[in-house]
Amino acid sequence: MIRAVRNFMNLPSLAKVSLVSLLSLGWILVAPSIAGAQPATTQPAPSEEYQIKAAYILNFVQYIDWPQATFSAADTPFTIGVLGDDPFGPALEQTFQDETIAGRKLVVKRSTKIEDLQSCHLLFISKSEKDHIPEILASLKDKSIVTVSELDQFAQRGGIVNFYLNNNKIRFEINANAAEKISLKIHSQLLKRAKIVNSD
Amino acid sequence: MRRKSIGHRQKMLTGSASRNKRRFSSGICAALLAFATIEARGQDIKPTTAPSTEPSQSSAVAAAGPTKFKKMSLDELMNVEVTSVSRHESTIGQSAAAIDVISQDDIRRSGATNIPEALRQAPGMEVAQIDNSTWAISARGFNNNTANKLLVLMDGRSVYTPLYSGVFWDVQDTMMQDIDRIEVIRGPAGALWGANAVNGVVNVITKDAQDTQGLLVSGGGGTELRNFENVRYGWAINSTTDARIYVKHFERGDTPLTNGSDGNDTWMMDQTGFRIDSRPTPDEHLTLQGDAYQGSRDNLNDADTGVSGGNILGRWTQKMNGGGDMSLQTYTDITNRAIPLLYNENRGTFDVDFQHHIPVGDWNDVTWGLGYRISLDHVKDGIIQFVPNNRAEQLFSFFAQDEIPIVKDKLRLTVGAKLEHNDFTGFEFQPNGRLLWSIDKKQAAWTAVSRAVRTPTQLEDDLQIVAPGASLIGNKHFQSERVIAYEVGYRMQPTNWLSADVAAFYNDYHHLRSLEFRPPIFSEENQLQGQTYGVEVGSTVKPTDWWTLRGAYTFLHVRFQAEPGSTDTSSAATAGNDPQNQAYLRSSFDLCHNVEFDCSGRWVSELPNQQIPGYVSMDARLAWKPIDQLELSVVAQNLLDNQHPEFGTLPGRHEIQRSVYGMFTFRW
Numbered sequence: 001m002i003r004a005v006r007n008f009m010n011l012p013s014l015a016k017v018s019l020v021s022l023l024s025l026g027w028i029l030v031a032p033s034i035a036g037a038q039p040a041t042t043q044p045a046p047s048e049e050y051q052i053k054a055a056y057i058l059n060f061v062q063y064i065d066w067p068q069a070t071f072s073a074a075d076t077p078f079t080i081g082v083l084g085d086d087p088f089g090p091a092l093e094q095t096f097q098d099e100t101i102a103g104r105k106l107v108v109k110r111s112t113k114i115e116d117l118q119s120c121h122l123l124f125i126s127k128s129e130k131d132h133i134p135e136i137l138a139s140l141k142d143k144s145i146v147t148v149s150e151l152d153q154f155a156q157r158g159g160i161v162n163f164y165l166n167n168n169k170i171r172f173e174i175n176a177n178a179a180e181k182i183s184l185k186i187h188s189q190l191l192k193r194a195k196i197v198n199s200d
Numbered sequence: 201m202r203r204k205s206i207g208h209r210q211k212m213l214t215g216s217a218s219r220n221k222r223r224f225s226s227g228i229c230a231a232l233l234a235f236a237t238i239e240a241r242g243q244d245i246k247p248t249t250a251p252s253t254e255p256s257q258s259s260a261v262a263a264a265g266p267t268k269f270k271k272m273s274l275d276e277l278m279n280v281e282v283t284s285v286s287r288h289e290s291t292i293g294q295s296a297a298a299i300d301v302i303s304q305d306d307i308r309r310s311g312a313t314n315i316p317e318a319l320r321q322a323p324g325m326e327v328a329q330i331d332n333s334t335w336a337i338s339a340r341g342f343n344n345n346t347a348n349k350l351l352v353l354m355d356g357r358s359v360y361t362p363l364y365s366g367v368f369w370d371v372q373d374t375m376m377q378d379i380d381r382i383e384v385i386r387g388p389a390g391a392l393w394g395a396n397a398v399n400g401v402v403n404v405i406t407k408d409a410q411d412t413q414g415l416l417v418s419g420g421g422g423t424e425l426r427n428f429e430n431v432r433y434g435w436a437i438n439s440t441t442d443a444r445i446y447v448k449h450f451e452r453g454d455t456p457l458t459n460g461s462d463g464n465d466t467w468m469m470d471q472t473g474f475r476i477d478s479r480p481t482p483d484e485h486l487t488l489q490g491d492a493y494q495g496s497r498d499n500l501n502d503a504d505t506g507v508s509g510g511n512i513l514g515r516w517t518q519k520m521n522g523g524g525d526m527s528l529q530t531y532t533d534i535t536n537r538a539i540p541l542l543y544n545e546n547r548g549t550f551d552v553d554f555q556h557h558i559p560v561g562d563w564n565d566v567t568w569g570l571g572y573r574i575s576l577d578h579v580k581d582g583i584i585q586f587v588p589n590n591r592a593e594q595l596f597s598f599f600a601q602d603e604i605p606i607v608k609d610k611l612r613l614t615v616g617a618k619l620e621h622n623d624f625t626g627f628e629f630q631p632n633g634r635l636l637w638s639i640d641k642k643q644a645a646w647t648a649v650s651r652a653v654r655t656p657t658q659l660e661d662d663l664q665i666v667a668p669g670a671s672l673i674g675n676k677h678f679q680s681e682r683v684i685a686y687e688v689g690y691r692m693q694p695t696n697w698l699s700a701d702v703a704a705f706y707n708d709y710h711h712l713r714s715l716e717f718r719p720p721i722f723s724e725e726n727q728l729q730g731q732t733y734g735v736e737v738g739s740t741v742k743p744t745d746w747w748t749l750r751g752a753y754t755f756l757h758v759r760f761q762a763e764p765g766s767t768d769t770s771s772a773a774t775a776g777n778d779p780q781n782q783a784y785l786r787s788s789f790d791l792c793h794n795v796e797f798d799c800s801g802r803w804v805s806e807l808p809n810q811q812i813p814g815y816v817s818m819d820a821r822l823a824w825k826p827i828d829q830l831e832l833s834v835v836a837q838n839l840l841d842n843q844h845p846e847f848g849t850l851p852g853r854h855e856i857q858r859s860v861y862g863m864f865t866f867r868w
Binding site: 051052054055056058059063095099166168169170171189190192193195196 | 269270272274275277278279280281410411413414439
């Protein structure tokens with residue numbers, strides 16, 4: 001081991017300097033982004049699964065077009081609703097922070113009552129509502145809302161997007177017909193990566 | 201390596217007998233080194249779904265914060281493996297072995313352009329580039345260009361050649377972006393993987409077809425890697441079946457000799473392949489995949505070496521009620537290699553492998569399997585001859601393993617053994633025992649004792665080089681090389697931003713190959729013994745959301761003795777082909793505006809036997825994603841020296857140059 005250290009000390013100084021600057025070089029390049037870096041947080045981080053699903057939701061908003069009528073002004077934000085017990089914690093706000101899509105920001109609205117979330121653009125329906133899915137979807141009928149959940153058979157029952165696990169990876173299925181019926185246009189980048197499902 | 205053999209052969213034809221003897225023995229060593237290691241012929245192929253070898257956590261430190269995920273593209277999100285989906289505590293790898301996983305992200309960010317380059321970052325791996333298309337790769341000692349103590353698998357297909365038990369690395373290639381991970385297991389995994397896995401197993405696993413959907417086009421060029429183009433297209437055939445096809449091509453300019461002159465080893469390869477994955481029911485998985493390639497490499501005497509070949513593999517896996525599973529795999533692999541003047545070899549291998557895993561009551565978890573392989577070859581003689589020049593080698597194997605939870609969730613014992621029958625030495629038995637102690641949720645320790653063998657190959661039994669005054673005739677009674685390995689290891693993940701694992705080993709080798717002079721001929725016998733010991737450390741640290749450090753350190757001590765009665769004077773010296781110390785450190789930064797910067801350095805200490813000085817090398821990569829679908833990157837390799845040698849003896853030794861390449865990757 002001593003010999004190893006001596007070997008290192010005998011290396012040409014260029015090599016030693018280079019090794020040491022491995023770490024410092026990065027700091028120089030990184031300096032501009034330090035100002036914007038997330039401070040270490042003392043609260044427990046939301047579980048990785050929901051951080052990933054929050055990132056997926058950001059992508060869904062990016063690759064879906066809503067009819068013009070769902071926005072009252074050019075800068076009306078996207079409203080992302082969460083119905084029932086919220087599994088995301090701060091993950092949604094953290095993911096949407098400083099993001100704009102087509103010039104619109106994203107805001108999060110939470111409620112346990114479906115009546116409060118009728119004007120959302122995208123609605124995440126929590127597992128806690130699993131016994132009420134038909135009533136929930138019926139009350140949203142004909143509204144251009146992207147309903148998202150993580151329940152068995154959700155898309156076959158009329159939901160638009162459903163998360164599922166495959167090989168330890170989070171995937172999603174899309175009921176393309178249901179989306180078309182409520183005037184939602186889904187871009188091919190999203191469709192081709194989804195499992196396409198039809199209503200029962 | 202081939203040129204070296206030709207030179208020595210010419211020297212052999214002139215001069216006195218004693219001069220001949222010395223040159224001959226060094227020539228034979230060179231030829232043997234060139235042909236490499238006679239590793240066990242009977243390498244068993246174990247399908248990649250090995251039940252007890254799960255990847256360690258040292259390369260899978262959890263992300264800190266959602267900012268990492270929101271920067272990912274849809275494809276990247278779809279490939280994130282969530283190891284603890286609904287639990288909040290971290291998981292420690294459950295394997296009682298020294299295992300490291302090189303992920304796709306590690307491959308991409310290190311700028312590695314082929315599998316040997318990707319292997320440099322694993323602890324315990326010795327990777328030395330000899331020339332443009334040749335590498336000396338081993339683990340825990342015995343490295344040379346015919347290193348024969350490492351089993352290498354690509355998606356469960358064994359890729360070492362039964363000719364000398366080593367790997368022709370120039371034809372083990374695939375689209376780097378389609379590699380899911382490379383598992384590196386150091387230590388004898390003989391019981392599961394078969395003979396020839398004496399010092400370790402490298403398992404290259406490509407992505408499932410459902411994970412490679414859409415179009416990927418990448419290409420670029422640079423100073424050494426003159427140009428390269430890869431195209432892959434993946435699509436869903438129906439709701440349960442996905443497929444992909446790819447085509448790739450590259451050309452590399454030559455590597456220089458020590459004096460700076462051209463090494464005349466320009467190299468080009470074309471390859472194409474496909475993969476189909478089908479899941480007709482949730483419990484069944486079928487895979488069909490294949491590749492075909494063709495390439496050529498310049499030689500000093502202006503006649504090109506030509507290589508070509510292809511393979512096709514099918515695997516069926518079924519999960520069963522009660523927690524068990526079974527799988528059946530079969531493959532055919534054809535290789536052709538024509539080295540002008542030296543030899544031509546055509547080989548076809550067919551392998552069938554069955555495996556069944558079944559929990560038995562509360563106390564036993566049994567895995568067992570059967571395998572059969574036949575490998576036929578025909579060698580057209582040149583300066584190197586094989587007698588006979590046609591062989592049909594058969595290998596039968598049976599293995600069984602039981603995992604016993606001595607103390608539930610705390611202490612687990614795994615005992616197993618493999619029994620093989622090969623055409624050279626008959627039956628070989630490789631038992632092993634492993635104990636895993638899960639200290640708590642954040643740390644685990646393990647220990648293992650194993651016996652492994654490397655069975656003879658055509659290089660030991662059939663090789664013949666005839667020269668006036670001194671000849672080498674193959675030894676039909678060459679025995680298997682044997683090792684008893686004692687290993688111990690510890691791994692920890694105390695926080696979600698730090699993980700580390702350490703492994704130490706002591707290997708006791710007997711019946712190693714030696715070169716004996718039994719007038720009037722030389723012969724290969726088993727009169728060498730050796731002891732090796734070492735320590736391997738791997739660690740991943742994530743000090744912030746946007747900064748990751750990955751490091752590895754390896755210490756190795758190798759010692760050989762000739763047994764009494766042996767006349768071998770040169771083989772013991774080849775102990776110096778393994779560096780005593782190696783270190784690797786990569787610093788990865790995720791910067792703003794979708795920019796990534798990676799800087800990696802490695803230190804390899806000297807190889808005194810070949811007079812290769814220790815060296816420090818540095819690589820750097822800068823990448824930018826202006827839009828989701830496009831990534832542009834620039835990679836500089838071997839920055840610190842104009843050129844440096846990694847393996848080989850003067851005067852014909854090649855060196856590796858400083859180089860740069862630029863690349864674009866477009867996904868749709």
